[in-house]
Amino acid sequence: MADDELRLADLLCALSVSLDLAMAQPLEKSIRSCLVAIRLSRRLGLSAVDQRTVYYATLLRHLGCTATTHEEADLMGPGVAYLRPLMERTDPASKRESLNVLRQVGKGTGVRRLQYLARTLTTNEAPVLLAICEVGSMLAERLRLGPEVAAAIYQSMERWDGAGTPDGLAGEEIAEATRIAEVATQAVIFTSLGGPAAVEAAFRRRQGRWLDPSVVEAYDQELVSDLEGIDVWQETLDAEPLPHGKADRLEEVAEAFAHFVDLKSPYLFGHSTGVAALVDQAAHRLRLDDGERATARQAGYLHDLGRVAVPTGVWERSSGLRRGDWEQVRLHPYQSERILARSTALEPVAALVALHHERLDGSGYPRQSKAPELPVAARLLAVADVFQALTQERPHRAALSPEAAADVVLGEVGAGRLDGDCARAVLEAAGQQAPGRLTSRPAGLSEREVEVLRLLARGRSNAEIARELVVSPRTAEHHVQHIYGKIGVSTRAAAALFAMQHGLFTP
Structure with missing residues (x-):
């Protein structure tokens, strides 16, 4: 649409x-x-x-x-998110209703509760x-x-x-x-x-x-x-009054909600817009068509919408996540998908954001999806999210330099968790040098090209390859032509023979 x-x-x-x-x-x-x-x-x-x-x-x-969840958590305790429904319906001019809120401040924080109560009572809430x-x-x-x-x-x-x-x-x-x-x-x-x-x-x-x-x-x-x-x-x-407003600036809507999410914590400032920029530039390097590139960029803006369902105190915990924290964190990609899938126009974006924490080896979350289930745009989003997060400060660590972040990303590629082609594209978009070859495949084939070659050798048409790998037919055609050029053949049969000679039919 x-x-x-x-x-x-x-x-x-x-x-x-x-x-x-x-x-x-x-x-x-x-x-x-x-x-x-x-x-x-x-x-x-x-x-x-x-x-x-x-x-x-x-x-x-x-x-x-x-805008103020960080300040609220510092003022009233890490569980303040659960107080919001009560605070929204509380009349601050009523001493009885205000006292009911005060009874809930800092609950579950032990001896620190007195500190939260004192702060709440003495802090001017106007700012x-x-x-x-x-x-x-x-x-x-x-x-x-x-x-x-x-x-x-x-x-x-x-x-x-x-x-x-x-x-x-x-x-x-x-x-x-x-x-x-x-x-x-x-x-x-x-x-x-x-x-x-x-x-x-x-x-x-x-x-x-x-x-x-x-x-x-x-x-x-x-x-x-x-x-x-x-x-x-x-x-x-x-019920929307006529004339109906048109969403002729979807990018601006996506960017505005990216800012909405990233305001949740000072540690997140600029994260979503940074991911979107990396994804956009990397998608161009990977020759994704305009439609795929736009969807990937929008997914970059909106991938973390589900973060808002997790209390700020969890995202800002300086120690390791507790079991209950981890369960909430694991569900935030699902929450992002759940929000976006409600709009027909955003369904393609929803499908990508659901996968941004999945990994090629099945070690990601929340679905433990593996490589065949992860389209190139989702792989790209995953790499961009990792790199951008590493270069930003977090409660438990300092920000990594771009060079150090690139090393971590390459380590994840070597471990089989992140896609090599997508890693190279993202790192180049971020101004980092990436090895000329992140895999040991023959003729310099990338892991993605090996996937295409297997399908090509089995007689799949460009359209069928596109459907199976969830890319456009034009992108599939580009992959096929690059493969032919790299391995020095021009027919499917010769490509199949090359694949057999180099043992490329086994993942």
């Missing part, structure tokens, strides 16, 4: 699931809130233009939520909240959603009574989209917790304080009563 045929809502609904994961909320919570908000806006008689602002401001309400608002607004601008959406997201922590942040706006000074988004979001949260009675009780306490009274008055149970029995995803797509 061409970019200009894609609906922006389809992409952003899919990617909004990463916001739910980052907030430790049920999947589709953002989508449900969006649907309720758009229903509310229609009941309130908003124009189509204003409804569009409500739609995207609610769907992407938590776009800045990864943390401001960062969330600023980052969400900036990312909305990067997504080209318009200044109204960016402003509404920036104001997402303001309150009707003026006791909110970052600017202490009150009443109708607050964007109408923000006021509607808040009521819709709380309606979805409290419906899931206790049904209509819980929503009514929450709104009764908060109307005129946290929430706009007129929006609360427009709300009733009918707006959420069917959510459990409908396809919320499709209903939300259908």
Whole structure:
């Protein structure tokens, strides 16, 4: 599907699931809130233009939520990620509700809990909240959603009574989209917790304080009563105000969400964009066609979306990962795939990101896939991810120099875990010298070319080779021509004889 045929809502609904994961909320919570908000806006008689602002401001309400996870973990303890659902529904003006959050701070940290409690009680939280608002607004601008959406997201922590942040706006000074988004979001949260009675009780306490009274008055149970029995995803797509936004800049969407992920920890800054750049340059060196190259580059941007489901404290642990930590880490490629596969347009990208921690010998995760199951773009992504990570500081080690990182990558090639051709392409893209030959195959054949040769010798056509190796027919044809040139033949039969003479039929 061409970019200009894609609906922006389809992409952003899919990617909004990463916001739910980052907030430790049920999947589709953002989508449900969006649907309720758009229903509310229609009941309130908003124009189509204003409804569009409500739609995207609610769907992407938590776009800045990864901006402060590092500070939150330092302030409230490594388990703060699990407190986010509680904090989101807590009225900070209520001493009783705030005390309930305080009881959970630092739980499970032993004697250090007193430190976390003291920090929470004495630290001014305003800079943390401001960062969330600023980052969400900036990312909305990067997504080209318009200044109204960016402003509404920036104001997402303001309150009707003026006791909110970052600017202490009150009443109708607050964007109408923000006021509607808040009521819709709380309606979805409290419906899931206790049904209509819980929503009514929450709104009764908060109307005129946290929430706009007129929006609360427009709300009733009918707006959420069917959510459990409908396809919320499709209903939300259908509810997008006309004209539908087009995803004519898929690369910008991917890059914006790469920044969203990489903000989760200072150790990750620039990781996803760095991987995307390496993959793009290396794909050119490997002569992948334009479509494959674009998909690989997009996978580079989005491969780590699933990281947001893992608490920041795990990624920033300076000691070895504990068993429970490791289980969460092993699942993050699956989470990335799960997010992206929800959009038809992103399915090819989802298939690649699911494989970025797999290895040729089956030692990777989460599926333990082996070489025949790993297309060249996935192998390329794996190498780029390794190299980029090695050149960045991590809690348990200093950043490696590019030269040292290249040595590690070559060691992984020698151990049979990373692809030699892809390693050479990535290292050259990174400005590093790679050995002229990373394998001992005859005539300088690469491991990938040996795979192609085996299929060619067995009578496979270029199209069949392409299907089996998950590449384009044009790429398969390039491989065949390079093989013929290297081994000095021009027919399939002669290539088959060469393969037999050199024992290349056995992996």
